[in-house]
Amino acid sequence: MCVRTDVLTLFPLGIQDFVLLDSITSETAFLDNLKKRFNENLIYTYIGTLLVSVNPYKELGIYTKKQMENYMGVNFFELPPHIYALADNAYHTMLTEMNNHFILISGESGAGKTEASKRILQFYAVSCPSTSLLDRARDRMLVSNPVLEAFGNAKTLKNDNSSRFGKYMDIQFNREVEDHTGEQSLFTTGDVAATH
Numbered sequence: 001m002c003v004r005t006d007v008l009t010l011f012p013l014g015i016q017d018f019v020l021l022d023s024i025t026s027e028t029a030f031l032d033n034l035k036k037r038f039n040e041n042l043i044y045t046y047i048g049t050l051l052v053s054v055n056p057y058k059e060l061g062i063y064t065k066k067q068m069e070n071y072m073g074v075n076f077f078e079l080p081p082h083i084y085a086l087a088d089n090a091y092h093t094m095l096t097e098m099n100n101h102f103i104l105i106s107g108e109s110g111a112g113k114t115e116a117s118k119r120i121l122q123f124y125a126v127s128c129p130s131t132s133l134l135d136r137a138r139d140r141m142l143v144s145n146p147v148l149e150a151f152g153n154a155k156t157l158k159n160d161n162s163s164r165f166g167k168y169m170d171i172q173f174n175r176e177v178e179d180h181t182g183e184q185s186l187f188t189t190g191d192v193a194a195t196h
């Protein structure tokens with residue numbers, strides 16, 4: 001199939017945005033592209049402004065402070081796909097449109113949802129304006145994770161540290177564009193008793 005050949009031959013690192021695939025309905029082309037990028041340790045791929053992430057189950061050195069700085073205030077499509085680009089885009093769109101924005105993270109157990117939410121929080125902790133009061137609020141949100149995990153996580157067949165609850169995180173910014181307060185709500189998943 002020509003799409004598959006194109007991806008494999010013309011783009012050695014795969015295509016970084018699925019909308020550029022000739023056949024966007026071809027599952028084979030989709031998976032081939034993901035696999036090709038994954039083999040090059042490129043775990044992120046866009047579908048327009050959506051971000052597809054594949055769990056590498058290893059440290060790739062892609063969450064450094066330098067990487068954060070690279071993505072701060074940069075046009076969404078200017079740099080290779082990254083969770084930091086998504087976080088930065090949501091933040092700056094909120095500033096320009098002056099309305100609320102959601103980042104919805106979904107995937108099967110062990111896909112990397114919790115890790116992704118932590119990376120987004122860390123990005124905001126570094127990229128947003130800072131005062132000692134705000135730093136304290138941010139630190140609390142970041143360090144609350146192990147506490148929540150201690151009570152709400154369990155080992156399952158798919159994930160050694162599986163969250164047995166859903167998480168709703170609300171980060172509010174004031175008019176001076178400092179992150180003002182943070183709030184987390186938890187809701188249980190249906191199979192909360194299915195521990196291993």
Ligand SMILES: Nc1ncnc2c1ncn2[C@@H]1O[C@H](COP(=O)(O)OP(=O)(O)OP(=O)(O)O)[C@@H](O)[C@H]1O
Pocket residue numbers: 055056057058059060107108109110111112113114115116159161162163164
């Ligand atoms: N981006 C990443 N880089 C490196 N390792 C990762 C990454 N994302 C996830 N992992 C690894 O995979 C494990 C499972 O990820 P995580 O707990 O985030 O999955 P989850 O989707 O939240 O699962 P569940 O729904 O079961 O809670 C993590 O403990 C971590 O070791």
